[in-house]
Amino acid sequence: MSYGRYEFHDDDVNSHKYWEIKPLGNGQAEVRWGRVGSQGQSQVVGEGEALKRAGEKLRKGYEMVDAYSSSKKSAPPTMTVKSVKAKKEPRKKRAAAEDYDLDAVLATL
Numbered sequence: 001m002s003y004g005r006y007e008f009h010d011d012d013v014n015s016h017k018y019w020e021i022k023p024l025g026n027g028q029a030e031v032r033w034g035r036v037g038s039q040g041q042s043q044v045v046g047e048g049e050a051l052k053r054a055g056e057k058l059r060k061g062y063e064m065v066d067a068y069s070s071s072k073k074s075a076p077p078t079m080t081v082k083s084v085k086a087k088k089e090p091r092k093k094r095a096a097a098e099d100y101d102l103d104a105v106l107a108t109l
Helices: 047-059 102-107
Strands: 004-010 015-023 028-035 041-046 063-067
Touching: 004 047, 015 047, 028 047, 041 047
Parallel strands: none
Antiparallel strands: 004 015, 004 063, 015 028, 028 041
16 A cells, blocks of 8 residues: 555446545645545545555555655645446346246257
8 A cells, every 4th residue: 555546436336436645744644535526525644544544445446546655745746547447247147947948958858
């Protein structure tokens, strides 16, 4: 986990969220989150707490799209890079008993 911008995209449910942490240089970090394209909300937390939350976001499926150096007082402007998520294949319908022609099945035996 590191400082930077993380994004989560799921087109199936129209979910496009970001979460980012920027070091403030005094043992604290600014955490900002919201829908991609919005200003979102922010909170100042300790660096340890911010990095812990970054790990939680990665486990939830967020991907890092821009990394920041922890030695800088402020982070560079953010870039938005959309991740491409593979479309889920629709489930195949199971054949019901009435879908089979019993005579045709028995003829193959």
